Amino acid sequence: MEIKQISVFLENKAGRLGEVTKTLADAGINIRAISLADTADFGILRLIVNKNDEAVKALNAAGFTTRILEVVAVEVEDSPGSLARVMELFQKSKVNIEYLYASLEGKAGKAVVIFKLEDHAKGLELIKQNGLSMAEAF
Amino acid sequence: MIFNPAQECMDNEARKKLQLANLKNLVEMLYTSVPFYKNKMDSLGVKPTDIHSLKDIERLPFTTKDDLRENYPHGLRACPKDRIVEVHMSSGTTGKPVVDEYTMKDIDIWRESMSRTMAAGGCTKDDIVQNCYGYGLFTGGPGAHYGALNIGATVLPMSSGNTARQLMVMQDFDTTMLTCTPSYALYMAEEAADAGIDLHKLPISKGCFGAEPWSENMRKEIEKRYGMKAYDIYGLTEIIGPGVSFECEAQDGLHVNEDFFYPEIIDPQTGKVLPDGEKGELVFTTLTKEGTPLLRYRTRDITFFQRESCSCGRTTVRMHRLFGRTDDMLIIRGVNVFPSQIEQALIEIEGTEPQYLIIVNRGESHLDDVELQVEVKKEFFTDETRGLEALRAKIEGVMKSKLQIGVKVKLVEPKTIERSIGKAKRVIDNRKI
Numbered sequence: 406m407e408i409k410q411i412s413v414f415l416e417n418k419a420g421r422l423g424e425v426t427k428t429l430a431d432a433g434i435n436i437r438a439i440s441l442a443d444t445a446d447f448g449i450l451r452l453i454v455n456k457n458d459e460a461v462k463a464l465n466a467a468g469f470t471t472r473i474l475e476v477v478a479v480e481v482e483d484s485p486g487s488l489a490r491v492m493e494l495f496q497k498s499k500v501n502i503e504y505l506y507a508s509l510e511g512k513a514g515k516a517v518v519i520f521k522l523e524d525h526a527k528g529l530e531l532i533k534q535n536g537l538s539m540a541e542a543f
Numbered sequence: 544m545i546f547n548p549a550q551e552c553m554d555n556e557a558r559k560k561l562q563l564a565n566l567k568n569l570v571e572m573l574y575t576s577v578p579f580y581k582n583k584m585d586s587l588g589v590k591p592t593d594i595h596s597l598k599d600i601e602r603l604p605f606t607t608k609d610d611l612r613e614n615y616p617h618g619l620r621a622c623p624k625d626r627i628v629e630v631h632m633s634s635g636t637t638g639k640p641v642v643d644e645y646t647m648k649d650i651d652i653w654r655e656s657m658s659r660t661m662a663a664g665g666c667t668k669d670d671i672v673q674n675c676y677g678y679g680l681f682t683g684g685p686g687a688h689y690g691a692l693n694i695g696a697t698v699l700p701m702s703s704g705n706t707a708r709q710l711m712v713m714q715d716f717d718t719t720m721l722t723c724t725p726s727y728a729l730y731m732a733e734e735a736a737d738a739g740i741d742l743h744k745l746p747i748s749k750g751c752f753g754a755e756p757w758s759e760n761m762r763k764e765i766e767k768r769y770g771m772k773a774y775d776i777y778g779l780t781e782i783i784g785p786g787v788s789f790e791c792e793a794q795d796g797l798h799v800n801e802d803f804f805y806p807e808i809i810d811p812q813t814g815k816v817l818p819d820g821e822k823g824e825l826v827f828t829t830l831t832k833e834g835t836p837l838l839r840y841r842t843r844d845i846t847f848f849q850r851e852s853c854s855c856g857r858t859t860v861r862m863h864r865l866f867g868r869t870d871d872m873l874i875i876r877g878v879n880v881f882p883s884q885i886e887q888a889l890i891e892i893e894g895t896e897p898q899y900l901i902i903v904n905r906g907e908s909h910l911d912d913v914e915l916q917v918e919v920k921k922e923f924f925t926d927e928t929r930g931l932e933a934l935r936a937k938i939e940g941v942m943k944s945k946l947q948i949g950v951k952v953k954l955v956e957p958k959t960i961e962r963s964i965g966k967a968k969r970v971i972d973n974r975k976i
Contacts, residue, residue, distance in 0.1 A: 412924075412926035414919065414924045414931075414956055415956070416953070416954065416955040416956050416959070417953075418955075442928050444928055444931075444932060446935065446952075446953050446954055447931060447953075447954050447955075449926060449927075449928055449931075451926070468956075468958065468959075469956070470919070470921050470924045470956055470957050471924075472924055472925065472926050474926055503927070521926075
């Protein structure tokens, strides 16, 4: 099961990130995972939220530039080596990872890692074949 | 369409004769009725009787914007007060405003000039002209209004601003022609796109745009977004307002209404008159004005003349679209840079909007730093830092090759650079020199 991720373009300007979180808060949106990739000049904020359509609507109305992408959210055991095994799997099958970040969300004893894969379909297939479990409902 | 073929297609020798006769009258009038000009001419040792040929104009003094400010409000009036029927003024954002006082004859000259201008842009009595130049002391609104009215078109006197209402009127009243600043035309097109209005489906098919320098690429952008022909027009409050010169259907230089406004190009440093084809500062003498006529007014605008005849049939001299202004020109690390060059380059790069801001700072090393803020197109945002970094690097590369200087590019969010309803502000120069 794929998960939708909302990306927000942020120019490097004081208070801009705060405006995103305020906009989402005002719209009653819950953030389940968040990551900020930044360069000297701009940032890209990546978000997994509980209500995608409403979040995008609120962000666009507040003047933010957004994009929705499909990502995969893999559940891994909260123990040494769990992530390494997933990575090895991707590596063997030559599925390139564009970026990843982890969510605090998850069942007891599990962590959720969000992957943006170069070949999304191939990655999904790989996960299914190897019996990895994916987070579906955030 | 040529509004006044007798004047616009006049034989060059006949025109020169007319210009000389009017120049002699003007100099005589200024010498006897405006002490400012008498003093200037006396200090140069030149008398009205010294003017025998058009070339003798070079012996006469220049008038500068500072002269106008120092003589604010009535110091340059050349006729009795009761003959003045209308007054216009520049905004005065960079100092005291400059004033233009019109007699009824001056209004007639203006109306005629703008009729020629609007007609060259395709305006006929069947047109619905949406005039979004500002009305008021600014000359843009009333100038286009007089011209369109004189042609017999229907005028929608919108003035500038309230874009939602502009778009409503554009649709409901079947506007066929648009008059405003080019930056406002682009802004309206953006707002129309956001509101889901397809401008190509509307009858709007042409427009006269001026009051700020703009590039050939910006013209293409406006023409593309509206599905129209976009014509450059030129004027300034000091000379009459819009209508000093205009593009015809050839879109190859602006025909000067030179029976009214005698043009010269000078070297801005030395004041020497330059030959045709050489780039320099544009200077105008108002040959026929009565209220506040000006002798050799230095416009600070940079252009050059094309004297060869135009395919449209007009014989008047053409000025190339403006390269910028002497006071807009940035000298960055010794290199002359005009904002219009930056705009021209930006429109060629996919992924950016033609909206930008140039910020110049002088760092501790006493070197100039230029930051160019550029808006990323909404559709171009792809969630990848790589893509955006590549865009930034590309813009920096293009600027380096076109301007010969390094510019630091900052990508900013769409629609965050302030849109203007009048003249766009493109440069913030923080250098204290």
